[in-house]
Amino acid sequence: GDSVTQMEGPVTLSEEAFLTINCTYTATGYPSLFWYVQYPGEGLQLLLKATKADDKGSNKGFEATYRKETTSFHLEKGSVQVSDSAVYFCALYTGGFKTIFGAGTRLFVKA
Amino acid sequence: GAGVSQTPSNKVTEKGKYVELRCDPISGHTALYWYRQSLGQGPEFLIYFQGTGAADDSGLPNDRFFAVRPEGSVSTLKIQRTERGDSAVYLCASSLGLADRTDTQYFGPGTRLTVL
Numbered sequence: 001g002d003s004v005t006q007m008e009g010p011v012t013l014s015e016e017a018f019l020t021i022n023c024t025y026t027a028t029g030y031p032s033l034f035w036y037v038q039y040p041g042e043g044l045q046l047l048l049k050a051t052k053a054d055d056k057g058s059n060k061g062f063e064a065t066y067r068k069e070t071t072s073f074h075l076e077k078g079s080v081q082v083s084d085s086a087v088y089f090c091a092l093y094t095g096g097f098k099t100i101f102g103a104g105t106r107l108f109v110k111a
Numbered sequence: 112g113a114g115v116s117q118t119p120s121n122k123v124t125e126k127g128k129y130v131e132l133r134c135d136p137i138s139g140h141t142a143l144y145w146y147r148q149s150l151g152q153g154p155e156f157l158i159y160f161q162g163t164g165a166a167d168d169s170g171l172p173n174d175r176f177f178a179v180r181p182e183g184s185v186s187t188l189k190i191q192r193t194e195r196g197d198s199a200v201y202l203c204a205s206s207l208g209l210a211d212r213t214d215t216q217y218f219g220p221g222t223r224l225t226v227l
Contacts, residue, residue, distance in 0.1 A: 032213060032215075036218070043202065043221050044154070089153050095211045097166065099156070
């Protein structure tokens with residue numbers, strides 16, 4: 001079945017450091033890919049998405065490129081801030097009306 | 112505009128009791144979804160509605176769980192004879208219901224259910 005694997009956390013970085021959170025997927029169809037973010041005490045928010053191969057999704061300084069050849073959708077940010085501390089979820093959707101999520105990666109950013 | 116809303120935000124109940132969790136989707140969204148998120152895990156699909164009907168309830172763990180959406184808008188997730196293992200955050204999402212992979216689900220803040 002379809003699945004998403006993302007790097008285990010927690011990831012701890014200093015402010016202004018470069019962030020990469022790895023995500024790979026397995027899908028029988030041609031999925032759209034998403035990153036959702038969950039800030040402490042809040043619900044899931046859509047961070048960015050890409051619907052076809054080589055598309056780059058971007059938002060709030062974060063970006064991820066849909067790589068069909070490596071079945072990956074790694075999340076990157078050039079300079080993290082303390083306010084980026086949250087749990088990040090990679091997800092896929094193939095039109096089958098259920099989104100498949102990874103287990104989440106917790107990010108801590110220190111001042 | 113208003114996002115997906117869920118009530119209550121927190122619910123504490125005793126083992127064996129009945130609970131109802133409510134979801135109010137984004138206006139104009141025909142599709143509605145329920146997910147369950149256990150501690151340290153990603154959300155897991157429970158049920159999907161297109162309009163008033165449950166198009167896919169394959170994620171409901173057993174027959175103690177039931178959901179309705181009688182008028183095609185607000186939905187209620189009902190759990191009978193609650194067990195401690197039902198403790199989790201229950202998330203609701205809605206979308207335009209496009210029949211392809213470009214559809215995007217928008218999530219509510221969740222209801223944290225604790226069964227003592």
